[in-house]
Amino acid sequence: MPRLWQTTIDEHRRSVRGGILDSAWALAAERGPLSVTMSQVADAAGIGRATLYKYFPDVASVLVACHERHVAAHLEQLAQLRERGEGPGERLAAVFNAYARNVHHRERHGPPEMGALLHRDEHVAVAQRELLDLFRGLLLDAAQAGLVRTDVPPEQLATYCLHALGAAGSLPPGDAVRRLVEITLAGLRPSADGSGD
Amino acid sequence: MPRLWQTTIDEHRRSVRGGILDSAWALAAERGPLSVTMSQVADAAGIGRATLYKYFPDVASVLVACHERHVAAHLEQLAQLRERGEGPGERLAAVFNAYARNVHHRERHGPPEMGALLHRDEHVAVAQRELLDLFRGLLLDAAQAGLVRTDVPPEQLATYCLHALGAAGSLPPGDAVRRLVEITLAGLRPSADGSGD
Structure with missing residues (x-):
């Protein structure tokens, strides 16, 4: 041909x-x-x-393919944001804000019950790992710049962030999502006296 | 009779x-x-x-009943901890630590795939609401004591905490869970200058 x-x-x-x-x-x-x-x-x-x-x-395969396309587009968007920010702090905030808005939008406007359908699908686990890797890289940079605590391994901080930002799906629209990102970032800061309370 | x-x-x-x-x-x-x-x-x-x-x-009913029993026992344990602590800060930390340990234990030692089975079960949603109520009450007390930021409604803080502590299920055993609670609590603190950065 x-x-x-x-x-x-x-x-x-x-x-x-x-x-x-x-x-x-x-x-x-x-x-x-x-x-x-x-x-x-x-x-x-x-x-x-x-x-x-x-x-x-079948329909399930179509919807899994839809979801894969969405997830790939979101990951691509986050990866681009990572390249753009001024410093490690700005990049972290930009990626977290975009991720939280995605989660918020997905929960409010995405099809309900998709969770049950996708629960065991391999591409969801792969995307989760890519997201954790992306977060971990950003957190490592931010830790090296002294913006994030260094007494917890970056992959554990990334796990915390991924879960905490997941709350965006249950929050009302507007400022709540932005404040969630602020709270999540505040959790990461090195403590002032290094000893906790 | x-x-x-x-x-x-x-x-x-x-x-x-x-x-x-x-x-x-x-x-x-x-x-x-x-x-x-x-x-x-x-x-x-x-x-x-x-x-x-x-x-x-059927088996699903048995397992749902098992889960209901577990959940009720955990909620009861958390409610008791709430009564016991010295002040609002200690109570918050005690309840969060117990909850995070429960999540960690459940993910590591509970039956896998229970999520798929329980996903739509009403008692899970009810337990989630009870947990959010418990958290909200503790956060309100802590906010009144000046330990927690007051510019975000306590129910939104409770949503953040529930999600953030959920990371305990993906963390290694040992100190990681305790540090997760510390990080989650750090996110809640009123900012020093009240203006963010």
């Missing part, structure tokens, strides 16, 4: 796949992921059911 | 039920909750299958 045709076919497949994911996610958000059917996804994406089955075997 | 007989029957039922829960929990911890069968539970509890079915319709 000529090279150009292959490129066109690949692009076409990517575009159809993207349309399937968009439609499925919208349906899941509207009706809950457990009541979406393959026929509804095909209709919403403007393709036949037979075509849909060439891309995905 | 004479009163005494009824008491004896009630006690007998409670004791059989307790034995069922103990056996089922041990089996779930050993094999994973999703591979436990009613016959195994009956055998381990030393009763017939027919008797077991008079108490519980």
Whole structure:
């Protein structure tokens, strides 16, 4: 097959796949992921059911693929923020704020019950590890700059941050999420006298 | 039926039920909750299958009852700690330490995959609310004593604490859990200059 045709076919497949994911996610958000059917996804994406089955075997696979795409986009966004900030403190705050806003948005606007569906999916565990790695790197830099306590290993601090910022999903919109980031960062600071109270 | 007989029957039922829960929990911890069968539970509890079915319709109900018993015991323990501490700061630290140790123990020694099983169970949501109420009360006292920032509503601080302490489940045993509590508490302190940085 000529090279150009292959490129066109690949692009076409990517575009159809993207349309399937968009439609499925919208349906899941509207009706809950457990009541979406393959026929509804095909209709919403403007393709036949037979075509849909060439891309995905079932609704769960479509939704897992949606979630993978979201997660990859969020990780990419966070990785870019890490490159941009002025110093280690600003970078940490920028990444934490973006992550907390993502969590907040996901809980409030994402499909409910996705947790049950994704609970054991491997890509969630992989994304979690990537996020922890990203946090750990930022915390290491901040610790070296004297902004973060050094008596706790950075991976344990990263675990604390990941959990603490997860509270964003249960907070009201607006200032609460920004203040959560502030509180989480305050927990990391080296204590003034180094001895606690 | 004479009163005494009824008491004896009630006690007998409670004791059989307790034995069922103990056996089922041990089996779930050993094999994973999703591979436990009613016959195994009956055998381990030393009763017939027919008797077991008079108490519980299926394994999921047994395990949910186990979990309810655990959760109730933990909440009771935390409520007692709240009554005992010297001042609001000590009480907060004592309750947080006990909660973090519970989370740590549950993740390391509790049956895996219980999350999937319990995810939608109503008693988990109720326990979560009770825990948040307990935390909120402690935080309100600590805020009034000037130990905790007052620019964030206590229920939002409680949400932060619940999530942050949840990190205990992913930390190694030993000092890490104690330090997590320290970090979480540090996040709550009123800032020295009241303006952030």
